[in-house]
Amino acid sequence: MYIGVMRRVYYYLNSNEFIALLISIIAVALIFTGFKDMIIYGIGVLMINLTITLPAFAIHELAHRFIARRYGCKARYFIDPFGLTVSLFTFFLPFRLIALGYVGVSCPHAWYYGASLRFIEGRIAVAGPLSNIILSITFYALYNFMPGDFSAFILYRLYKLNAWLALFNLLPFPPLDGYKVFRYSPLLSLMLIAASLVLFIL
Numbered sequence: 001m002y003i004g005v006m007r008r009v010y011y012y013l014n015s016n017e018f019i020a021l022l023i024s025i026i027a028v029a030l031i032f033t034g035f036k037d038m039i040i041y042g043i044g045v046l047m048i049n050l051t052i053t054l055p056a057f058a059i060h061e062l063a064h065r066f067i068a069r070r071y072g073c074k075a076r077y078f079i080d081p082f083g084l085t086v087s088l089f090t091f092f093l094p095f096r097l098i099a100l101g102y103v104g105v106s107c108p109h110a111w112y113y114g115a116s117l118r119f120i121e122g123r124i125a126v127a128g129p130l131s132n133i134i135l136s137i138t139f140y141a142l143y144n145f146m147p148g149d150f151s152a153f154i155l156y157r158l159y160k161l162n163a164w165l166a167l168f169n170l171l172p173f174p175p176l177d178g179y180k181v182f183r184y185s186p187l188l189s190l191m192l193i194a195a196s197l198v199l200f201i202l
Contacts, residue, residue, distance in 0.1 A: 013079040013081060013084075014078045014079055017076055017077050020077055020078060020079045020101065021058060021061065021077050023079060023084075024057060024061075024077075024079060024084075024100045024101055025050070025053050025054055025057050025058060026050065027084060027087065027088055027100055028053045028056075028057045028098055028100065029046060029049045029050040029052075029053040030046065030088065030091050031087055031088065031090055031091050031096050031097075031098060032049050032052075032053060032096065032161060033045055033046050033049045033091075034091060034092075034096070035091055035092045048154065048157070049157070051154075052154065052157050052158050052161055053161065055135065055158075056132060056135065056158070056161050056162045056165055057165070059131050059132075059135065060128040060129070060131055060132055060165060060169070061077050061101075061103055061128065063127040063128050063130070063131040064103040064105075064124055064125070064127050064128045064177075065077065065103050066127070067123055067124045067127040068103065068105045068107070068120075068124045071107060071120045071123070071124075072107070073105050073106060073107040073120065073124075074105070074106040074107075074108075075103050075104065075105050075106075075124075076103065076104050077101060077102075077103050077104075078101050078102055078103075078104050079100060079101040080099070080100065080101050080102065083099040083100055083101065084100050084101070086099065087099055087100050096164075098165070098168065099175075099176075102175065103124075105121075105124060107120055118183065118184060119184065121180050121183075121184065122180055122181060122183065122184020122185065123184070124180075125177040125178075125179075125180035125181045125184065126177075126181050126184070126188070126192070128169060128177050129165070129166040129169045129170045129177055129178070129181070129192060129196065130166075130192065132162040132163070132165045132166035132169070132196070133162070133163075133166045133192065133195055133196055133199065135158070135159075135162040136158075136159045136160075136162035136163040136166065136196070136199045137159075137199065138159075139155050139158040139159035139162065140155075140159040140199065140202065142155050143155035143156050143158075143159055159199065160200070162199075163196055163199035163200040163202075164200055166192070166195075166196035166199070167193065167196040167197055167200050170189065170192050170193045170196060171193075172189060178193070
């Protein structure tokens, strides 16, 4: 019965890719805000974080999708109901977990591009965290040059969230992107982890 319920939930959440992405973006904003900040600052901070989450999460997932389709693969974003539930639970905890979903990829014509599936898989996996690293660097540079307390606050949270998303996703453990990146190129994996870590602790 449990499996049947989970299948229905899975189908319902993923019946529309746009809705699946929207649910995930709202969930990331909630998790990033956390229970403590929600109580102290109210729904305003959630709305700010929702604005911040939109580019960070959406660009990460769409980067996977874009690179996959460049190699002739079928790619679509899916929510994982179990991962979504566990991640939302960390809204109440001092640490955050974001494992809401994934871009499902099928590459039946990989041979046409003269590339192995591992090569294509590695390129697709790199795209998400790399987009967050680029965004984090961009927002960090703007943060240091943009006047105004409010704009500085927004830019600070933008560069921190992107750095954290990159660092978390680059951990070399399945099912995270970092596992596929490490299999593709251990040196590249370590370089990207180092870059995201430096950005996160700045």
